[in-house]
Amino acid sequence: MHLKNIRLQQFKNYGKAKVQFSKEINCFVGINGSGKTNLLDAIHYLCLTKSAINPQDNFNIRHEDSFFTVFGDFDVEGKEIEIRCIVEAGKKKQLIQNGKAYDKMSEHIGLLPVVMIAPDDTSLIKDGSEERRKFFDNMLCQLDRQYLNSLVRYQHFLKQRNALLKQFADSGKWNSQLIEPYDLEIIKLSKKISEMRKVFIQEYEPLLISHYKTISDDQEQIGIRYDTHCSDADFESVFRSSAKRDYLLKRTNMGIHKDDFIFHIDEYPIKKFGSQGQQKSFVIALKLAQFMIFLSHKQTKPILLLDDIFDKLDDSRISKLMNLVADHQFGQLFITDARPERSKGILGEIDADSRFFMIENGTVTNWNQ
């Protein structure tokens, strides 16, 4: 699978732009603020219907304009797929595949897998558990419709139950008969989802460990511990005994929305004890493992977006990552770099079709010095 070209209009700092890509390596060079990462983000839009950086669609429209469009032609196993994404202020976002608009954005998710590596973005490690749940939920939803359906149901029942708890608190009256249907669904779905998460981690963790070893020289043992109460034998009674707390706090305190995925290094949480370098290696390993799991489930290589890796990683990690590239482990690759000569030097040694693009203030030109 690869992206053949992209056409932008009024997307972020671009007026109009049209770019033809190589199906192997594409490198965007230019000074900071010229719009290199925005180009990666446009590709992210086509694959996952949203920005990797700014969740608010409207903020991705160029200043003082009222809409943006991103069009792109993909080649998926020899079949041509044109994706058009149109965002207009105050209107519903449109995503169109080969001339036919999607009813639901979620139907597009999973068709064009993409993995973005931004080494500086360690929020996955440093932030709260929600970031990590999102990361794993995202992967699971792209791989398993059943998981997606269960998660949607769970979130719906959770919202209903929390609304009910608020009503109970307002009226000062608990109604156990009324809350029972929600309790049962949440207990049932929590068990099911936590079981699916557990099975997934068993498949994902070995990939993570092996890619961490590839990226870093460290000899430490790393791993993920899936932290949940939901698959415990006594989960139902634990859930029920928290009813009083739920009532006082007006929200549900037990269930898979409280799960966490603890990243550890030599048995210590990396969040607290990992060095900057270890955290960066870990983030890259998480994403490479994501790449591999998509590859093994979907039998197609996801598009890989590498944002600013030459600046943010040390030489040894860069060369290890580039070994993977030279080894043709990846499919189509998009890289950004502020220093053209450096990327030319590194990528020039690799036997692949590399194209370089100079980005200047929202314009793109082929650059082949």
Added chain:
Amino acid sequence: MNFPSKLIEDAVNEISRLPGIGKKTALRLVLHLLKQKENVTEDLSQALLALRKDIKYCSKCHNVSDETVCSICKGLKRDKSIICVVEDIPDVLAIENTSQYQGLYHVLGGVISPMQGIGPDELKIESLFERVRIAPDDEKVQEVILALPATMEGDTTAFYITRQLKDLGVKVSTIARGIPVGGELEYTDEVTLGRSILTRVNYSAD
């Protein structure tokens, strides 16, 4: 939309408040009425006013009715030992049109949804229990059929009702869900199809 007359504008605005009717359709209806004889509009307004003023809801099943008790509840041929619980009035009409059901109905007027502030007190749920409880011995309720929408809210409501009916010693059933007649398997959504496989029934030729 700009109108040459304030009278037309008012009429269009009122009519376009109805579901499924936009400004353009409303304008077409208004202009049509103007072309007809005056009594057409008068009859329409009369019918609407009378509908609003005189409509009653059946004191037993809460379906629309001309009298205090509706024609279905009063029907002599109706099996009074079965009650079919539905979300709203159109559901009664849909089931009646099948000609497959001879029992009584109970219209809830909605389904439970805390997010929208709809609880059992906003619906005719308590009156269903009351109906089962106070039925005279020769009209004892044997079975309650739940014909609620196949949504998360419909399921929650069904569960809530079932739990409470259990104590009253009445059989509770729910309508079957599965592949529509004349439907192709490959176009059936995964959830429905999966459920149909799980709740498959013994084959019977008749």
